[in-house]
Amino acid sequence: MRTKVALVTGGSRGIGAAIARTFSEAGYRVAVNYRSSRRDAEAVAKRVGGVAVKGDVRGGADALVAEVVKKLGRLDVLVNNAGVADPQAWTGDLEAVTDEMWHRILDTDLGGTFRCCRAAARVMKKGKIINVTSIPALLGEREGIVYSTAKAGVLGMTKSLAMLLAPRIQVNCMALGSIETGWAEWLSPAMRRSYASAIPVGRFGRPEEAAELALFLAGNDWVTGQTYVLDGGESRV
Amino acid sequence: MDNSLAGKTALVTGGSRGIGKAIARALYGAGARVLIAAREPKSLIRAAKDIGEVICVPADVRKDVKKLFRYVDRLDVLVNNAGGMEHRRGFEETGLAAWKSTFELNLFSAVEVTRAALPHLRKSRGCIVNIASDVGRRPFGMGPDYCAAKAALINLTRYLAAELAPIRVNAVCPGPVVTGPWGREAVRKAAARTLAGRTGTPEEVASAVLFAVKCGYLNGAVCGVDGGAVRTP
Numbered sequence: 001m002r003t004k005v006a007l008v009t010g011g012s013r014g015i016g017a018a019i020a021r022t023f024s025e026a027g028y029r030v031a032v033n034y035r036s037s038r039r040d041a042e043a044v045a046k047r048v049g050g051v052a053v054k055g056d057v058r059g060g061a062d063a064l065v066a067e068v069v070k071k072l073g074r075l076d077v078l079v080n081n082a083g084v085a086d087p088q089a090w091t092g093d094l095e096a097v098t099d100e101m102w103h104r105i106l107d108t109d110l111g112g113t114f115r116c117c118r119a120a121a122r123v124m125k126k127g128k129i130i131n132v133t134s135i136p137a138l139l140g141e142r143e144g145i146v147y148s149t150a151k152a153g154v155l156g157m158t159k160s161l162a163m164l165l166a167p168r169i170q171v172n173c174m175a176l177g178s179i180e181t182g183w184a185e186w187l188s189p190a191m192r193r194s195y196a197s198a199i200p201v202g203r204f205g206r207p208e209e210a211a212e213l214a215l216f217l218a219g220n221d222w223v224t225g226q227t228y229v230l231d232g233g234e235s236r237v
Numbered sequence: 238m239d240n241s242l243a244g245k246t247a248l249v250t251g252g253s254r255g256i257g258k259a260i261a262r263a264l265y266g267a268g269a270r271v272l273i274a275a276r277e278p279k280s281l282i283r284a285a286k287d288i289g290e291v292i293c294v295p296a297d298v299r300k301d302v303k304k305l306f307r308y309v310d311r312l313d314v315l316v317n318n319a320g321g322m323e324h325r326r327g328f329e330e331t332g333l334a335a336w337k338s339t340f341e342l343n344l345f346s347a348v349e350v351t352r353a354a355l356p357h358l359r360k361s362r363g364c365i366v367n368i369a370s371d372v373g374r375r376p377f378g379m380g381p382d383y384c385a386a387k388a389a390l391i392n393l394t395r396y397l398a399a400e401l402a403p404i405r406v407n408a409v410c411p412g413p414v415v416t417g418p419w420g421r422e423a424v425r426k427a428a429a430r431t432l433a434g435r436t437g438t439p440e441e442v443a444s445a446v447l448f449a450v451k452c453g454y455l456n457g458a459v460c461g462v463d464g465g466a467v468r469t470p
Binding site: 177205206209226227 | 395396398399402403405406412432433434435437438441444445448451452453454455456457458459460461462463464465468470
């Protein structure tokens with residue numbers, strides 16, 4: 001029972017799946033959380049020798065964390081990666097941003113992260129919480145009003161939790177730039193080129209690179225309350 | 238064993254003691270060929286005995302920049318770690334000579350070493366890690382000149398991240414790490430500044446440097462390793 005356990009929310013694909021793989025290679029036992037993509041999550045879990053755990057961070061965070069502890073015996077690292085991917089919410093038309101959208105996205109991206117943190121803090125003896133946020137939280141995003149608000153909330157919450165849970169649990173967030181995942185497939189080739197040209201390293205990031213950052217944060221006991229920006233040099237904030 | 242930096246050459250300025258020595262050890266442990274530069278030959282030799290087969294370069298980064306590259310034909314990783322607080326006075330008591338000296342040691346040395354390293358780093362598409370300080374992010378009673386010099390180094394890091402691409406440039410900002418003869422009261426006060434309730438170790442800072450070197454998408458980042466002392470960007 002000495003092997004450390006990591007829970008990755010939204011672990012069925014993209015960045016979450018890469019984090020699951022990287023943590024598994026580093027010797028963690030990994031719980032791969034999913035809400036609806038059971039097949040994908042089970043495939044990831046199988047590949048990393050972990051378990052797939054169903055759970056919706058909007059209403060089921062407590063049950064999710066309890067299930068992980070039941071299945072794997074403990075919890076050492078929580079990676080809050082689950083978030084809404086809703087192309088409709090990306091709009092420059094303020095009137096198109098409905099109350100329903102506002103509540104749903106804030107409830108998942110911000111509320112879900114909070115509820116998972118609270119549930120994890122209850123069961124962790126010592127541990128790490130890593131929250132995924134992104135550049136719009138720092139710089140704003142004209143077409144992502146709700147999204148940037150939720151992610152900015154995660155920034156503030158991370159610092160407050162780092163204070164509240166010290167020195168038992170280190171809480172940090174990674175502010176990710178353009179990472180090569182599902183959303184990148186929505187982009188036209190011209191848009192892709194235009195995005196990439198604004199990034200000094202000249203390309204989008206790989207999910208594995210985000211996972212490397214998560215693994216670093218999971219392994220350092222003196223890093224807490226921090227926002228690590230991983231964006232190829234795009235924002236320089 | 239981590240061998241991810243095999244075939245790479247790294248230079249760590251101020252690499253004979255404290256944080257610099259831990260960085261050199263971490264890079265060496267990951268398989269890099271490591272040069273350490275410092276003023277005192279004796280401390281260099283002692284560090285080499287502790288670490289392993291590192292190349293010692295006795296040099297003052299304020300003056301002997303050319304010396305640094307005399308022994309290598311390539312460079313992949315530059316860690317600008319040399320620096321320090323030469324005095325600690327309030328703003329009114331800090332004269333221009335003190336300011337200049339602090340900037341020489343903490344900013345201009347990094348500027349000159351970086352300029353000299355550029356041809357090598359361009360060829361290798363290498364990376365730079367600047368060791369700044371938490372007081373460069375949020376000033377704290379360490380003297381106005383030291384805080385401002387470290388803030389300038391952080392800003393320079395972000396500037397270079399764009400101009401020097403594809404060379405990656407990042408900063409690591411350590412909080413209080415006890416490396417010299419600190420008094421007990423100073424250690425207690427420094428620890429109280431952190432959320433962790435303790436000062437850090439050189440190894441904890443070195444692990445962030447190693448990460449910054451290895452992660453190919455990290456660029457223009459300012460990585461705080463300070464027990465949560467400073468939480469601003």
